[in-house]
Amino acid sequence: MAIGVxxxxxxxxxxxxxxxxxxPDADFLYLADQKNTPYGDKPGEAIVDLTRAGCETLFxxxxxxVVLACNTASAVALRRLQSGWLAEYxxxxxxxxxxxxxxxxxxxxxxxxxxxxxxxxxxPKIEKLDVIGVFSTAATARSRVYEIEIDKRRxxxxxxTVACSGLADMIEQGAAREQMRDLIASYAQALKAxxxxxxxxxxxxxxxxxxxxxxxxxxxxxxxxxxxxxxPTAQALSDYIRRHPDYEIGHSGLRRFFTTGDPGAQPxxxxxxWGGPLxxxxx
Ligand code: DGL
Numbered sequence: 183m184a185i186g187v188x189x190x191x192x193x194x195x196x197x198x199x200x201x202x203x204x205x206p207d208a209d210f211l212y213l214a215d216q217k218n219t220p221y222g223d224k225p226g227e228a229i230v231d232l233t234r235a236g237c238e239t240l241f242x243x244x245x246x247x248v249v250l251a252c253n254t255a256s257a258v259a260l261r262r263l264q265s266g267w268l269a270e271y272x273x274x275x276x277x278x279x280x281x282x283x284x285x286x287x288x289x290x291x292x293x294x295x296x297x298x299x300x301x302x303x304x305x306p307k308i309e310k311l312d313v314i315g316v317f318s319t320a321a322t323a324r325s326r327v328y329e330i331e332i333d334k335r336r337x338x339x340x341x342x343t344v345a346c347s348g349l350a351d352m353i354e355q356g357a358a359r360e361q362m363r364d365l366i367a368s369y370a371q372a373l374k375a376x377x378x379x380x381x382x383x384x385x386x387x388x389x390x391x392x393x394x395x396x397x398x399x400x401x402x403x404x405x406x407x408x409x410x411x412x413x414p415t416a417q418a419l420s421d422y423i424r425r426h427p428d429y430e431i432g433h434s435g436l437r438r439f440f441t442t443g444d445p446g447a448q449p450x451x452x453x454x455x456w457g458g459p460l461x462x463x464x465x
């Protein structure tokens with residue numbers, strides 16, 4: 183049995199790399215749904231259906247725990263899958279399996295608070311001074327997950343999200359850096375215009391964006407803290423596995439990469455990010 187990692191494409195490698203670093207002996211299966219990428223411009227029901235299919239593929243390939251290394255799937259599909267389909271899958275297969283997302287560890291990192299924390303609304307009114315900007319896909323922006331979940335926990339943080347349509351696809355296709363930089367700069371300016379100033383901190387709320395985090399750093403004012411998802415997700419998963427030792431996970435250091443799309447070469451920026459050649463198998 184293994185840990186499954188799922189994304190619409192190569193973006194989830196940003197999370198996968200941190201998981202592998204944190205748990206080098208664990209067996210991992212990665213699935214990129216490249217036949218259907220990008221997810222960010224799809225309707226919610228389609229994202230739920232594709233995410234369910236991805237989890238089924240990973241469970242069938244031997245995963246006991248699946249990490250949705252995709253904000254769009256985590257924001258739009260995770261609760262739906264946990265509330266119905268997952269219980270049914272466990273019942274019919276008789277297997278102990280689970281699906282986890284990446285929003286919870288990101289919110290914990292952004293707020294500095296445990297997920298269970300609720301803001302004390304009875305205190306004096308606080309001026310919202312600390313502004314977090316979120317760069318995400320259109321579907322994640324539409325879900326308003328970062329605004330809602332951060333507001334529940336901290337009333338001194340204001341959150342503004344900008345939907346960066348087309349960016350994940352450009353990264354997936356390995357577009358030229360200047361082209362990606364121009365698009366990122368235009369979304370950063372759009373965010374600044376919405377807020378009326380630059381944010382104090384920013385969340386790269388799409389796992390593809392982490393692969394070009396340096397371009398975000400170039401266009402944002404110097405010193406803007408980027409709240410990164412891979413490290414808190416790796417920490418959260420390690421803690422989860424420690425607390426739930428009954429999930430079967432092999433420790434032979436297995437790494438397999440699957441794609442629903444073309445198993446040929448991945449864009450050089452993906453291999454550069456991963457730090458070596460990536461051989462994907464077709465599913
Ligand atoms: N990498 C994904 C995310 O974190 C999805 C990008 C897409 O397929 O649009 O949202």
